[in-house]
Amino acid sequence: GDSVTQTEGQVALSEEDFLTIHCNYSASGYPTLFWYVQYPGEGPQLLFRASRDKEKGSSRGFEATYDKGTTSFHLRKASVQESDSAVYYCALSDQQGTGSKLSFGKGAKLTVSP
Amino acid sequence: EAAVTQSPRNKVTVTGGNVTLSCRQTNSHNYMYWYRQDTGHGLRLIHYSYGAGNLQIGDVPDGYKATRTTQEDFFLLLELASPSQTSLYFCASSENWGDYAEQFFGPGTRLTVL
Numbered sequence: 001g002d003s004v005t006q007t008e009g010q011v012a013l014s015e016e017d018f019l020t021i022h023c024n025y026s027a028s029g030y031p032t033l034f035w036y037v038q039y040p041g042e043g044p045q046l047l048f049r050a051s052r053d054k055e056k057g058s059s060r061g062f063e064a065t066y067d068k069g070t071t072s073f074h075l076r077k078a079s080v081q082e083s084d085s086a087v088y089y090c091a092l093s094d095q096q097g098t099g100s101k102l103s104f105g106k107g108a109k110l111t112v113s114p
Numbered sequence: 115e116a117a118v119t120q121s122p123r124n125k126v127t128v129t130g131g132n133v134t135l136s137c138r139q140t141n142s143h144n145y146m147y148w149y150r151q152d153t154g155h156g157l158r159l160i161h162y163s164y165g166a167g168n169l170q171i172g173d174v175p176d177g178y179k180a181t182r183t184t185q186e187d188f189f190l191l192l193e194l195a196s197p198s199q200t201s202l203y204f205c206a207s208s209e210n211w212g213d214y215a216e217q218f219f220g221p222g223t224r225l226t227v228l
Contacts, residue, residue: 043219106156
């Protein structure tokens with residue numbers, strides 16, 4: 001079935017560093033791609049999404065571009081802050097019959113030091 | 115903004131015990147979901163529902179039952195709890211089921227099975 005691969009399990013950065021978290025997907029159709037963020041003690045929340053090739057999603061200084069050619073949706077931020085420390089999940093909508101469900105990657109825990 | 119609440123927030127039980135986790139959403143969303151979150155696995159879908167009385171099987175349903183009694187309330191039942199079900203459980207809801215649907219998550223219930 002459709003799936004998402006996140007290679008970084010843990011990412012440790014200092015404030016103002018550049019962030020990249022990789023996300024690659026495998027899908028038979030044309031899925032919508034999502035980034036969710038989970039702050040400590042909370043449930044995940046949507047960061048942004050993209051549904052077509054070359055579409056850029058963005059929010060709070062984070063961005064990712066849907067690339068159908070490389071099947072990727074990498075998360076980037078130019079200058080991270082300590083408040084960005086959280087777990088980041090890449091997900092895709094997985095078409096099944098008349099509906100769809102979300103398939104999540106394993107998540108990347110970002111720790112930003114002051 | 116969507117409001118999803120879960121109870122209890124923490125639960126400890128013994129092997130073979132009977133546990134019910136509760137979820138309520140107050141935004142009249144049609145779809146509700148139960149996930150478990152484990153290190154190295156991310157979020158995995160247990161069951162979901164698109165309305166009162168409806169239940170659909172997710173990706174990891176073994177050992178779990180669920181029931182949607184009203185549009186607002188969705189319960190997860192572990193009738194013979196096992197240590198492998200020690201996990202952080204999240205409930206979520208969404209207005210619809212399409213590719214673009216945003217899921218709103220509750221704060222989670224941490225379950226420990228001794």
